[in-house]
Amino acid sequence: MIETIGCLHVHSKISGGTHSIQELAMTARQSGVDFIVLAENWRVEEILHLCGYREHVLVIPGAENEAEGVHFLSVGQNKFACRKDWSVCRCLEETQMAGGKSFLAHPERFNFARARLRMLELARSHPNILGIELWSMMERWMYSWNWLKAFLHMRVDLAGPSPRLLKSWDMHLISGRRLAVIGSVDRYNLLLFNLPLDMFKVKNPLKKIRTHVFVSEITGDAGMDSNAIIRSLCLGNAFIANDEICDSKNTRFLLKKKNAVLSACGEIMNYVSPEEDLSLMMMIPKRAEIRLVKNGEIIDESEDLSKEWYIHEPGVYRAEVRLNSVPWIFTNPFYLIQKSRQEMNWLGEESVLAQTGQMAMSHEES
Numbered sequence: 001m002i003e004t005i006g007c008l009h010v011h012s013k014i015s016g017g018t019h020s021i022q023e024l025a026m027t028a029r030q031s032g033v034d035f036i037v038l039a040e041n042w043r044v045e046e047i048l049h050l051c052g053y054r055e056h057v058l059v060i061p062g063a064e065n066e067a068e069g070v071h072f073l074s075v076g077q078n079k080f081a082c083r084k085d086w087s088v089c090r091c092l093e094e095t096q097m098a099g100g101k102s103f104l105a106h107p108e109r110f111n112f113a114r115a116r117l118r119m120l121e122l123a124r125s126h127p128n129i130l131g132i133e134l135w136s137m138m139e140r141w142m143y144s145w146n147w148l149k150a151f152l153h154m155r156v157d158l159a160g161p162s163p164r165l166l167k168s169w170d171m172h173l174i175s176g177r178r179l180a181v182i183g184s185v186d187r188y189n190l191l192l193f194n195l196p197l198d199m200f201k202v203k204n205p206l207k208k209i210r211t212h213v214f215v216s217e218i219t220g221d222a223g224m225d226s227n228a229i230i231r232s233l234c235l236g237n238a239f240i241a242n243d244e245i246c247d248s249k250n251t252r253f254l255l256k257k258k259n260a261v262l263s264a265c266g267e268i269m270n271y272v273s274p275e276e277d278l279s280l281m282m283m284i285p286k287r288a289e290i291r292l293v294k295n296g297e298i299i300d301e302s303e304d305l306s307k308e309w310y311i312h313e314p315g316v317y318r319a320e321v322r323l324n325s326v327p328w329i330f331t332n333p334f335y336l337i338q339k340s341r342q343e344m345n346w347l348g349e350e351s352v353l354a355q356t357g358q359m360a361m362s363h364e365e366s
């Protein structure tokens, strides 16, 4: 199991960001980031030749799509398959047919109840929504912005994922929905009285919210590695962290059976009985407050470097970590279920796999 660290939903100059793709790759390398997923509004075809390994960083093409006021990030498609005058469902379907995997983008940015409810409804029921951006840097940065604090400290403390969004994610999980979460950057130029609003500043947006993804191998082939990362993102073999607080590398949330590691988070496992000796284990690189959340409820909380819990009941289990009370790490869950998969509302690995096409990265083909 290899941990690869990425920044998702990254806008380059093409779509309102401040840097070219090459500059982003360079910043990523200097910041210890292994891959970035772009979010170029409407222009996937035009950037494919700029993707692949750049500066030893894997640049994965992606698009931020918008329809009916809903924004979603799609990854892995070869062409842009969405139009503003289409319904969001049609955009999701066409994107999926083009090989794209879709994640709802910053569901909490919308203050309009209608748009938010539409997003939550899609997250609950649309088969082509594989996950949500649980922790969006730009969304939480705008939420945390405060003139007085900004002037006094010349910085803004980034808020953790919205409690309201965490709660609705938990509700979806309890209802039997497999829904992965990702972290996102989404940094673009905001102008206020013609001044860029990030003057205090999100200095290096690639150092904050990152998604740490587990894959079985990294081959050095851009197409193969992109597909492996996208697959793990869809399944939820990943955790999200604010690495500016403390580097979360080497964090592990594992399922064990009689002391042998079965898998990393995101997996669906059949729960048979307490005699199976199943346990969950959380390990973090720095002593902090570890919480175990079962079916949306915190069932254990303590300060530690590692923690193991024996599991006596089925449920959806995830972990959260706070460092000095500041939100730091959020894992995807383990789904320990008793019903057969067919009885559940899950999106199985099969459908995720079936949708994973081979991405063409032009500089490799030539």
Ligand SMILES: [Zn+2]
Residues within 6 Å of the ligand: 064, 071, 105, 106
């Ligand atoms: Zn957006």
